[in-house]
Amino acid sequence: MGSWETDRYSSPLLNFSRISKNTNADKLQATALGQCIGITGSGIGGGLGPLNGVYGLGLDQFVSFHVVLANGSFVTASQTQNPDLFWGLRGAGHNFGIITSAKLRIYDRPNSSTWSYQQLLFTGDKLEAMFETLNTKLDTQPGHLTHDVSIYQIGTDSAILDLRIFSATYTPTELDLYAAPFHSLGPFENTSIQTDYPGLIREMGYEPPAEGCTPPHGSFGGVFGVGVKRHNPAAMRNMYELFNNLTLSVPELGDSYVFIEGYGTEAVRKVDVRSTAFPGRGIRAWPNVVLAYKGQFKNDTLEGIVKEQGEKMRTAMLEGQERQTTYVNYAMEQESLEALYGYEEWRLKKLRKLKREVDPHNRFGFFAPIH
Numbered sequence: 285m286g287s288w289e290t291d292r293y294s295s296p297l298l299n300f301s302r303i304s305k306n307t308n309a310d311k312l313q314a315t316a317l318g319q320c321i322g323i324t325g326s327g328i329g330g331g332l333g334p335l336n337g338v339y340g341l342g343l344d345q346f347v348s349f350h351v352v353l354a355n356g357s358f359v360t361a362s363q364t365q366n367p368d369l370f371w372g373l374r375g376a377g378h379n380f381g382i383i384t385s386a387k388l389r390i391y392d393r394p395n396s397s398t399w400s401y402q403q404l405l406f407t408g409d410k411l412e413a414m415f416e417t418l419n420t421k422l423d424t425q426p427g428h429l430t431h432d433v434s435i436y437q438i439g440t441d442s443a444i445l446d447l448r449i450f451s452a453t454y455t456p457t458e459l460d461l462y463a464a465p466f467h468s469l470g471p472f473e474n475t476s477i478q479t480d481y482p483g484l485i486r487e488m489g490y491e492p493p494a495e496g497c498t499p500p501h502g503s504f505g506g507v508f509g510v511g512v513k514r515h516n517p518a519a520m521r522n523m524y525e526l527f528n529n530l531t532l533s534v535p536e537l538g539d540s541y542v543f544i545e546g547y548g549t550e551a552v553r554k555v556d557v558r559s560t561a562f563p564g565r566g567i568r569a570w571p572n573v574v575l576a577y578k579g580q581f582k583n584d585t586l587e588g589i590v591k592e593q594g595e596k597m598r599t600a601m602l603e604g605q606e607r608q609t610t611y612v613n614y615a616m617e618q619e620s621l622e623a624l625y626g627y628e629e630w631r632l633k634k635l636r637k638l639k640r641e642v643d644p645h646n647r648f649g650f651f652a653p654i655h
């Protein structure tokens with residue numbers, strides 16, 4: 285499969301809805317699922333998406349950046365020009381300057397235009413079995429097979445589990461084999477479709493202004509995320525019970541959901557973990573509790589509940605994990621710098637040195653600033 289570079293794109297606000305049209309034409313790009321988010325903003329923190337397992341993270345696609353630094357200078361950052369800045373921009377990029385344009389890798393698209401997609405809905409009592417089965421996939425999951433799980437209320441007495449499995453290389457038979465152990469758990473509903481990439485985005489609810497891009501019926505309260513190498517089903521059960529109780533007993537938070545990204549990681553893990561500022565290449569899945577307010581219901585009391593209960597659910601999910609890792613793009617800024625940027629001493633040292641050199645007065649400290 286050939287790899288190409290785009291012409292430099294010069295709109296830092298370009299979002300994925302434009303790129304997805306290319307992804308359905310003769311070239312592919314490692315996009316995020318969320319179509320309304322910025323390519324730059326999401327890419328410089330990581331860039332999680334369904335093609336990660338084949339092409340790497342969003343940030344692995346950057347070939348070079350043009351950046352305006354805090355002192356007004358205009359520089360290029362690439363493997364050969366300002367390599368330390370290039371390193372830092374890929375994982376902690378919101379800290380160092382304004383990226384005015386960038387060059388990205390794109391890829392030849394395989395012949396078939398069909399994506400395979402299955403959605404299986406389970407009742408909450410299948411939670412342990414589902415996570416145990418997911419664990420059998422995490423280490424061996426080929427790059428092009430990918431999954432995510434959402435947990436949410438549908439008006440019954442407990443939240444449901446919504447497992448979505450999809451394949452980036454268009455092989456329904458392979459997808460069927462992958463999905464078979466999940467089918468044997470007895471979903472109460474399942475859907476299977478073949479579609480093109482825009483169809484996949486639509487089907488999954490990510491096409492603007494669909495709910496993936498605007499909170500479904502209200503406003504965003506907070507994301508409480510972790511990264512895991514394996515799921516701990518007992519921990520996920522504890523989180524589930526807390527989530528279920530909260531969303532049933534506080535109706536204003538009833539549109540909240542848990543979102544677990546389990547995209548392929550094969551190509552992500554092939555990149556040397558020291559080569560970018562992104563610390564989470566060993567992570568296999570990213571479970572996030574997303575608490576959302578219904579409509580106008582946001583108030584101080586609810587905000588307090590969100591903060592307290594969100595952290596409680598995050599703590600529950602961390603049981604059995606070595607330590608907390610949180611995807612920086614989902615940071616609530618209650619996390620430690622280590623959780624966001626990595627625990628190896630050299631990482632924060634290198635980031636702090638770079639920050640002192642290019643942004644000593646923290647002009648670019650809008651989000652999860654390095655200090």
Ligand SMILES: Cc1cc2nc3c(=O)[nH]c(=O)nc-3n(C[C@H](O)[C@H](O)[C@H](O)COP(=O)(O)OP(=O)(O)OC[C@H]3O[C@@H](n4cnc5c(N)ncnc54)[C@H](O)[C@@H]3O)c2cc1C
Nearest residue numbers: 296316317318321322325326331332378382383496613651
């Ligand atoms: C609906 C939704 C769906 C999402 N889906 C995904 C997903 O599929 N995969 C994924 O990885 N993440 C996803 N995210 C998280 C997303 O990566 C982060 O929210 C990210 O910060 C979005 O970047 P933005 O440019 O759209 O937002 P912004 O808030 O504009 O930018 C985020 C940060 O990046 C900095 N920044 C932005 N542009 C530049 C620039 N040109 N130069 C320097 N700094 C800049 C800003 O300082 C800001 O602090 C999703 C978020 C939402 C709300």
